[in-house]
Amino acid sequence: xxxxxxxxxxxxxxxxxxxxxxxxxxxxxxxxxxxxxxxxxxxxxxxxxxxxxxxxxxxxxxxxxxxxxxxxxxxxxxxxxxxxxxxxxxxxxxxxxxxxxxxxxxxxxxxxxxxxxxxxxxxxxxxxxxxxxxxxxxxxxxxxxxxxxxxxxxxxxxxxxxxxxxxxxxxxxxxxxxxxxxxxxxxxxxxxxxxxxxxxxxxxxxxxxxxxxxxxxxxxxxxxxxxxxxxxxxxxxxxxxxxxxxxxxxxxxxxxxxxxxxxxxxxxxxxxxxxxxxxxxxxxxxxxxxxxxxxxxxxxxxxxxxxxxxxxxxxxxxxxxxxxxxxxxxxxxxxxxxxxxxxxxxxxxxxxxxxxxxxxxxxxxxxxxxxxxxxxxxxxxxxxxxxxxxxxxxxxxxxxxxxxxxxxxxxxxxxxxxxxxxxxxxxxxxxxxxxxxxxxxxxxxxxxxxxxxxxxxxxxxxxxxxxxxxxxxxxxxxxxxxxxxxxxxxxxxxxxxxxxxxxxxxxxxxxxxxxxxxxxxxxxxxxxxxxxxxxxxxxx
Numbered sequence: 001x002x003x004x005x006x007x008x009x010x011x012x013x014x015x016x017x018x019x020x021x022x023x024x025x026x027x028x029x030x031x032x033x034x035x036x037x038x039x040x041x042x043x044x045x046x047x048x049x050x051x052x053x054x055x056x057x058x059x060x061x062x063x064x065x066x067x068x069x070x071x072x073x074x075x076x077x078x079x080x081x082x083x084x085x086x087x088x089x090x091x092x093x094x095x096x097x098x099x100x101x102x103x104x105x106x107x108x109x110x111x112x113x114x115x116x117x118x119x120x121x122x123x124x125x126x127x128x129x130x131x132x133x134x135x136x137x138x139x140x141x142x143x144x145x146x147x148x149x150x151x152x153x154x155x156x157x158x159x160x161x162x163x164x165x166x167x168x169x170x171x172x173x174x175x176x177x178x179x180x181x182x183x184x185x186x187x188x189x190x191x192x193x194x195x196x197x198x199x200x201x202x203x204x205x206x207x208x209x210x211x212x213x214x215x216x217x218x219x220x221x222x223x224x225x226x227x228x229x230x231x232x233x234x235x236x237x238x239x240x241x242x243x244x245x246x247x248x249x250x251x252x253x254x255x256x257x258x259x260x261x262x263x264x265x266x267x268x269x270x271x272x273x274x275x276x277x278x279x280x281x282x283x284x285x286x287x288x289x290x291x292x293x294x295x296x297x298x299x300x301x302x303x304x305x306x307x308x309x310x311x312x313x314x315x316x317x318x319x320x321x322x323x324x325x326x327x328x329x330x331x332x333x334x335x336x337x338x339x340x341x342x343x344x345x346x347x348x349x350x351x352x353x354x355x356x357x358x359x360x361x362x363x364x365x366x367x368x369x370x371x372x373x374x375x376x377x378x379x380x381x382x383x384x385x386x387x388x389x390x391x392x393x394x395x396x397x398x399x400x401x402x403x404x405x406x407x408x409x410x411x412x413x414x415x416x417x418x419x420x421x422x423x424x425x426x427x428x429x430x431x432x433x434x435x436x437x438x439x440x441x442x443x444x445x446x447x448x449x450x451x452x453x454x455x456x457x458x459x460x461x462x463x464x465x466x467x468x469x470x471x472x473x474x475x476x477x478x479x480x481x482x483x484x485x486x487x488x489x490x491x492x493x494x495x496x497x498x499x500x501x502x503x504x505x506x507x508x509x510x511x512x513x514x515x516x517x518x519x520x521x522x523x524x525x526x527x528x529x530x531x532x533x534x535x536x537x538x539x540x
Contacts, residue, residue, distance in 0.1 A: 219238075222241070
């Protein structure tokens with residue numbers, strides 16, 4: 001039977017064709033509301049069945065994608081944030097318990113005559129347990145970006161846990177090389193720490209365009225190369241160089257500039273995984289059986305979050321975003337396969353399991369509000385009696401106006417209103433800790449909180465009806481929409497004004513209870529023209 005490789009035998013460079021097929025699968029899957037990487041894996045499976053094989057170009061893409069992934073993780077690594085008990089404590093305990101639990105289960109099942117599983121040893125079972133303990137960073141980021149929850153408390157906690165997991169993965173990748181680091185490794189690390197100001201100086205002067213992207217590539221690939229020179233895993237070097245510049249304010253912009261590039265190269269990784277394995281009926285059945293681990297991960301996450309004093313809503317939303325298997329688990333199993341610690345069947349099983357877990361997790365996160373409301377009476381029983389600092393009662397004081405969302409729009413409105421009202425009559429709320437921190441040394445009052453969270457409004461004291469107006473200035477329409485509904489349910493009778501980008505969004509906000517809307521595109525242009533005319537008239 002003629003294979004697809006034979007069909008395209010006249011084309012010496014076939015990988016771009018495979019990438020085009022991956023795009024087609026990714027596009028179809030994206031229209032279904034699932035992450036495109038599911039499509040990339042399915043494209044790889046399909047190409048494998050058709051007899052395709054990956055080439056050097058695809059392998060280079062895969063390696064570069066993993067390197068950039070680790071570099072961007074380093075850019076997001078805020079040590080102070082990761083040292084919070086509800087992050088490192090939950091992440092470490094969850095990984096340990098799931099790893100040991102799954103290992104024990106697999107070893108028990110290996111005593112039966114089950115294909116693939118019966119060949120497991122204690123070492124290979126431990127590696128699989130470790131790989132299945134990860135949750136997907138790619139999936140969580142997609143969920144938070146779509147819902148505007150990246151800076152929320154539940155978003156920050158989930159991302160923090162994912163970064164801790166990723167650090168464990170990097171340590172595994174480093175240990176898997178079996179190399180003894182060169183004595184020069186310590187000299188290199190110390191030298192890089194001393195030379196950090198130079199890296200920061202170059203970052204500050206890289207601008208905002210192609211030079212910034214190129215500088216990121218230099219750091220990621222250069223870090224990987226210099227660590228390889230001293231017998232350290234190159235991926236660890238990419239992570240370390242990311243950490244070196246992570247504290248600079250421009251690190252976030254650098255991470256965003258590399259996001260699309262990283263995702264493009266990761267297509268090579270997911271596609272090459274799919275092409276390298278042949279799904280069999282037994283592989284699919286075992287992957288289906290592994291789905292039973294997902295409810296265990298959910299229960300354990302919620303139990304640990306409750307023990308570490310998270311409120312029920314934060315715990316539920318964080319847990320559901322982590323209710324899946326991970327691309328990093330695939331990386332771990334791929335390394336184990338290359339080291340001949342696991343058979344190729346397990347690479348196929350985990351790839352299929354990742355796809356299935358995303359299919360399960362997607363509706364859970366789409367309907368997370370409904371799930372929270374439905375099970376709240378039961379889950380509330382497990383909530384800790386004590387609160388984290390950010391969950392304490394908030395004092396409205398003499399506030400007359402509340403600005404929700406302290407981004408560019410909210411901050412501009414807040415600063416302008418401060419000139420019109422007395423001190424403490426205008427206060428702000430934002431779920432981003434970094435934005436709130438800027439105001440801690442100022443006389444202005446800005447609280448940390450998520451205005452779309454009903455729990456936030458239950459923490460606000462009644463200031464005897466002094467509050468007259470609430471401005472909703474979040475950049476995501478869904479956040480403003482949910483906040484409007486929640487505020488009205490809280491019992492607020494005053495004026496709610498919300499920003500919107502499109503006419504249909506304005507109508508939706510008004511239907512939910514907003515009194516007025518501000519169209520960012522239409523009315524900013526009007527304001528710009530009026531301001532310009534005022535300046536012309538003032539010169540006459």
